Amino acid sequence: MRLSSYTALTAALGLASTADALKILMGNDDGFGSGNLRELYKLLVDAGHEVVVVAPAQQQSGKGGTVIWSETANLTIPSQYNLIPAGAPSVGRDNSSQDIWYYDGTPAACTFVALDWVLPRYYPEWKQTADLFVAGPNYGTNLGAFVMGLSGTVGATFAAISRSIPGIAISASNRAVPYFNVTGASHPAVLAAQVSFEVVNEFIENTMDGQAVLPLGYGVNVNIPTLVNGTTPPIIKTRLTGNANTDVAVYNETTGLFDWDNVDPVAAGINAAYNGDLSLPGETWVVAGGGVSVSVFTMDYTSPSNTYTELVFDKIGGLVVGEGGNGTKYSRRMVEERMRKRGAMLSGRDGGA
Structure with a gap:
């Protein structure tokens, strides 16, 4: 299936059967007010799925899988985009939707708060779990093995997979935008959500009744290039390694501060390939060429038998x-x-x- 317009996607959604509805938990690291997150949330809901979002109250990119809890019971400053005022509880519902929640912690912490506080208290029929966890789409790609420990989008997904929930982390190439500034079917956040939905929906539609969306301990990392003309680029099976980057610390003599950049040329260590199908192209290379990368990973970090x-x-x-x-x-x-x-x-x- 290749969708060439928003109209075609909407028509496809109209065919979705609620008999195939899943309980989907969503998160991210860009914050609960993310335009990308909200657009994919709407598409999944329109497809008949029951969706709950628990995402950071503030932007939390680059936190990886760290679990940092709020140190106060109430927000000391307003949430991102001033959606929730200072003094409100550190965890709560967004005013715009009863199924969109915020928590003043890291992305992985949000996943655990969702599973151990939000769901048991407010969604008991979920039985403290979900059929699928979806993170993102993130603002900016998360490519290569290094981001598996750096990206909050991936970190939130790891947290869900560690609790035996299939997880899909999605990252796109568009810029950050509040959900209330997303206007029109051609907005980059809408386009990113459409491609994201197409990939997620394909996993769901090709899962038999009674079967988990992914095997136990498995996850998927999806990266979407810059989108043009509302079309879905080629979707390609990839591996994490292959022209992948890792960071260097860049010191600014004027400010006395550090920032990051990528190693040039790319480091051999981050591209050493031992596991999986070594003939697959690297996701970094595929996205640079305009394709959508789909890499499969597992929680098992054990080295191969060699x-x-x-x-x-x-x-x-x-x-x-x-x-x-x-x-x-x-x-x-x-x-x-x-x-x-x-x-x-x-x-x-x-x-x-």
């Missing part, structure tokens, strides 16, 4: 216990005994935490 990993383990072979080490071999009984002494450390903390 010679390099064996060499790393061999360096401490004289210390480690177990198979392949020169120390005392462990047994399941030994591990269980140690776990009993330490207390439960590996139990799940999904819904009902």
